[in-house]
Amino acid sequence: MFQCATSKPEPFFIAQKFCNRSWERFQLYSFHIRTLLLTRDLVKQASQTTTLACFGAIMDYEQRNLTIAFPSLRQLAFDVKGDRMLKILPDLLSEKLQILDISFFSYHDRSQQVKFFPSLDQLLEFPSILGAKCPNITELVVRNMPDEFPKQARLLKGLMLATPKVKALHLLPPWSSSGLYPGVFTTSSAVHVGLEALSVVFCDNSSEAIAQLRAQPRASFPCLRSLCIRSLGRTAVVTALSACAMSPLQNLRVEIGEYSYSHRPYNRGSFDMKNDVDGSFQSRLLEVTTAICSLSSIHLDELSLEVHHPRLGATARISKLSNVVSFGDNMKPLLQHFHHISKFCLTLHFRATFAEGLLLDIRDEDFSLVPRA
Structure with missing residues (x-):
């Protein structure tokens, strides 16, 4: 089009x-x-x-x-499906291009019943071509990428180094992928010193992925004004908020848990049931609100918080499951800290298994916590 x-x-x-x-x-x-x-x-x-x-x-x-x-x-959105499309892409690049929205998809050859992905050699050549032809990229969107972390890390590092003027970075792998390279915060903060908007999706909460996230050096984004993070587990959210502790955030959107598990492949090794169900709904909500309160920016204008009830398997159990989720107890510290909020959105998803046993307690005095929102 x-x-x-x-x-x-x-x-x-x-x-x-x-x-x-x-x-x-x-x-x-x-x-x-x-x-x-x-x-x-x-x-x-x-x-x-x-x-x-x-x-x-x-x-x-x-x-x-x-x-x-x-x-x-000025703006290009392009799906790379195999080497043929990857060869076409450089001919669309020019010095005037400012927004690049790119997806690296595999494609299926029905005659051979085989899936093909762009060759690694050509993928790793693309960032240098991008840097030479498009020095003025200010917004970079990557919607899909190689599943293997070594390939993904080299590609993402190359793309970031090739686009130092980027002010908006969106790394959005689908829930069905094996996850996002854990070093994205550190790499981006070192390269994109003027970054103002960051969106990331972490769909891997395995023990290995959590350990890699925790082992990363602390990043910082001194100019960041907008952060959107969606994560299957809590560790990625806490890591991202820690990196933005000193950022002048004005818009924050956090989503924890996956709304639909029906499309998630469980054979990739990136889904850890134990990590997903540890703790109650209350503890999951409390940990996130505590991390948000650690932000130094008190001039947050818009806040959206979406939390999904931990998924339960056939044999999994949650101990100490609270029957009542108190709006005041969970939100009072948050809304008192960010008293300039003009737009506040809270979405809680209760699993059908426990929907009848959970209550959301909102009292009249709780509405005084958000006088402007």
Whole structure:
């Protein structure tokens, strides 16, 4: 999908196969294109074969004639599925590009019944190409990445080193992945000294992942104003909040636990039942609110806290399960500390197994804790 920079930006699609004689007409549009979105979700809106064939023809013509297909591109969203797409990507990069949203997906060859992922050698070459062609990237989004930590670490470090001007960093692996490289906080804080917005997803709460997180040197983000962290366990949240202890945060969103476990593969070794169920719902909530209260920024404007009840297996048990979750006891220290909050959102997800046995106690005096929110 292409989007032009006009008074009324409207997306338009190429519905027919692109050919060489269409180049001059295409350039009349491409000069005004500021946003290019070529992701799996958008490709599904049209014929996938037609869309990729047409786009491939555009890029082939560009390479043969040493010209630039999208000279004014500011934002690019691109799914890398295999080496072919990875070879196309550098031709879309330019000095004017400011926002890069990229996903490294494997693809399935039905004829051979085999899944392919971009080769490691080509993946590791991409960050240097990105740094040379796009020195002005200010927002970097990585939605998928290699599962193996050594490959992932080298790729993420390379991408961060290639984009020192980034002010917004979003590392968003899906819940079905094996996790996120634990050193992202340390690496980003060292490279992105002016980082203002950070979003991360940690979907690995195994004992090994927790130990690696705790072993990382403490990071700091002196300019960070917005933090969004989603984590299966509490350790990643506490680590992230510790890194932001001295940050001038204005917007904080924390989510602990996974809303839907139906899509999670349990054969990857990244899900540890014991780590997930230790402690009660109260202790999980209390530990998070205590960590948030340790932040030095008292001018937090927006706070969103979402906590999911620990998942229970067939034989797992939680001892000392409290029947009442008190809003006042858990939220009073938090809201008194951040008394300038103008928007506060609290979401508690109780598992169906215990929904009838748990009560949320909110009293009239509790509403006085949030006079402005």
